[in-house]
Amino acid sequence: MNKPIIAAFSSILIILFVFLFLVLNNPGILMQNKVKSADYDKDNTLEIFSWWTAGGEAEGLSELYRLYSQSNPGVEIINATIVGGAGTNAQAVLNTRMEGNRPPDSFQVHAGPEFIKSWVKQGLLEPVTFLYEENGWMDKFSPDIIERVSYEGEIYAVPLNIHRGNLVWFNSSIFRKYKIPLPETPKEFINTMELLAENGITPLALGDKNIWPAVRLLENILIVNLGGDGYNGLWTGTTRWNSENIESVLREFLEILKYTNSDHSALTWDEAVQYVIDGKSAMISIGDFAEGYFRAEGLTLEEDFGWFPYPGSLGVFSMFSDTFALPKDVEHRENALQWLRLLGSQEGQDAFNPIKGSISPRMDSDIRYYDVYLKSAYKSYSTDRIVGSFVHGAAIDAEWEEQITEITRNLMIDSDTLKALQLLQSAADEHLE
Numbered sequence: 048m049n050k051p052i053i054a055a056f057s058s059i060l061i062i063l064f065v066f067l068f069l070v071l072n073n074p075g076i077l078m079q080n081k082v083k084s085a086d087y088d089k090d091n092t093l094e095i096f097s098w099w100t101a102g103g104e105a106e107g108l109s110e111l112y113r114l115y116s117q118s119n120p121g122v123e124i125i126n127a128t129i130v131g132g133a134g135t136n137a138q139a140v141l142n143t144r145m146e147g148n149r150p151p152d153s154f155q156v157h158a159g160p161e162f163i164k165s166w167v168k169q170g171l172l173e174p175v176t177f178l179y180e181e182n183g184w185m186d187k188f189s190p191d192i193i194e195r196v197s198y199e200g201e202i203y204a205v206p207l208n209i210h211r212g213n214l215v216w217f218n219s220s221i222f223r224k225y226k227i228p229l230p231e232t233p234k235e236f237i238n239t240m241e242l243l244a245e246n247g248i249t250p251l252a253l254g255d256k257n258i259w260p261a262v263r264l265l266e267n268i269l270i271v272n273l274g275g276d277g278y279n280g281l282w283t284g285t286t287r288w289n290s291e292n293i294e295s296v297l298r299e300f301l302e303i304l305k306y307t308n309s310d311h312s313a314l315t316w317d318e319a320v321q322y323v324i325d326g327k328s329a330m331i332s333i334g335d336f337a338e339g340y341f342r343a344e345g346l347t348l349e350e351d352f353g354w355f356p357y358p359g360s361l362g363v364f365s366m367f368s369d370t371f372a373l374p375k376d377v378e379h380r381e382n383a384l385q386w387l388r389l390l391g392s393q394e395g396q397d398a399f400n401p402i403k404g405s406i407s408p409r410m411d412s413d414i415r416y417y418d419v420y421l422k423s424a425y426k427s428y429s430t431d432r433i434v435g436s437f438v439h440g441a442a443i444d445a446e447w448e449e450q451i452t453e454i455t456r457n458l459m460i461d462s463d464t465l466k467a468l469q470l471l472q473s474a475a476d477e478h479l480e
C-alpha cells in the first residue's frame with residue numbers, strides 16, 4: 048500500500064475508534080438531536096436533558112428553544128433527549144451522568160416525592176428560591192405546585208406545566224358513526240367497549256412496551272373505586288392494599304385489558320395514540336399529553352378527537368407536573384438560569400402548554416391561548432379534588448413506583464390477583480415503615 052492510502056486508512060480507523068469511545072461512554076448521544084460531540088466542550092452552550100421526543104412534547108420543547116434563542120442568540124442549545132415516555136429510559140441515563148459528575152445544565156423531572164427523594168435529598172441540586180423572589184413568582188405559582196418542589200424551606204425546581212391523567216381520548220368519527228354517548232360510569236364504559244367490539248373495532252388502545260401506560264390504567268381504576276381520599280390513603284397507609292376492594296380493582300383491570308389491542312406490549316404510548324387516530328382502536332386512557340400528540344398530527348379537537356374523564360372519576364383531577372431543575376456546579380449556570388427564567392415566565396408557559404396539552408401552573412396564565420379541552424382542565428384543577436398521579440412521580444418515590452410497576456407487569460402475565468395484593472401490601476409496608 049502506498050503512503051497516502053495508509054494515512055487515509057489510519058484516519059478512518061481513528062475516527063471510528065473515537066466514535067465508538069463516545070457512544071460507549073454516553074449511549075444517549077445517538078438520540079440527541081442537533082448535537083455534535085464536540086459541542087460539549089464549547090463555552091456558550093446550554094444542555095437541556097428531557098424525554099420529550101414524541102409528537103406534541105417535542106414541538107412544545109422546540110418552541111421553548113425558539114424563544115430562548117431569540118433572547119439569548121449567542122447560546123447554542125444542546126437538546127439531550129432520551130427516548131421513552133414518562134422518563135422510562137431517561138432516569139437511568141441521568142443517574143449515570145449525575146453520579147459521574149457530568150450533569151446537564153438543566154433537566155426535566157416530575158414534581159413530587161420522586162423528585163425530592165431522588166435528587167433534592169441527595170444534595171445534588173442548587174435551590175432556585177432566589178429566582179422566585181427575583182421574578183415575583185412566589186404569589187404567581189399555585190401554592191400546591193410550589194410545595195411539590197420544595198424541601199426544608201427551599202424551592203428546587205421551576206414547574207412548567209400541570210397534566211391530568213384520569214382521561215379517555217377517543218376517535219370522534221367512530222363515536223359519531225355508532226352514535227355512542229360518552230360513558231360516565233364504569234358500567235357504561237364496559238357497555239361502550241362491548242358495542243365497539245361487536246362492531247369489530249378494538250375498543251381501547253394500549254401501548255405498554257414500557258409498562259407505565261398499563262399502570263396508568265390501573266391508577267384510573269383505583270381512583271374510581273377508592274375515591275380521592277381512599278386513593279390518597281394508599282400512600283399514607285390508611286387504605287390497605289391487601290383488601291377485597293383492591294382485589295376487585297385488580298380484577299376489573301384484567302377485565303378491561305381484554306378490550307385492548309393484542310399487540311399492546313409491542314407499542315409505545317404514542318404509537319397507541321396513533322391507533323386511535325388511524326381508527327384501529329376507538330379510545331385510549333392516558334394523560335393529556337396525548338392531546339399534544341393528536342394536535343401535532345394535525346387533528347382538530349372535537350371534530351377528529353375528543354375526551355372524557357375516565358368513567359366514574361368525574362370530580363377528581365389526577366395531576367402531575369413536569370419541572371426543570373438546576374444541578375449543582377453545572378458548566379453553564381448563567382445559561383441555565385436564563386432557561387429557568389424563561390420556563391417560569393408567563394410568556395414561556397403560555398407558549399409551551401397549549402402545544403404540549405397541559406395547563407400552566409401559573410395562576411395568571413392567559414386562558415385565551417388554551418383550547419376548549421385545556422379550559423376544561425383549568426376548571427377541573429380549580430374546582431375538583433386533586434390527587435397526585437403515582438405513575439408520574441406525584442405521589443410516591445421512584446423505588447415504590449417501580450415496585451408497583453413490576454407487580455403490575457407480573458399480574459398481566461399470571462393474572463394472580465392474590466399474589467399481587469400481597470406484594471403490593473409488602474411494598475407499601477416497606478415504604479411506610
Ligand code: GAL
Nearest residue numbers: 104131132133134336369439
Ligand atoms: C410524562 C410527562 C409528560 C409526557 C409523558 C410522555 O411522564 O410528565 O410530560 O411527556 O411522560 O412522555
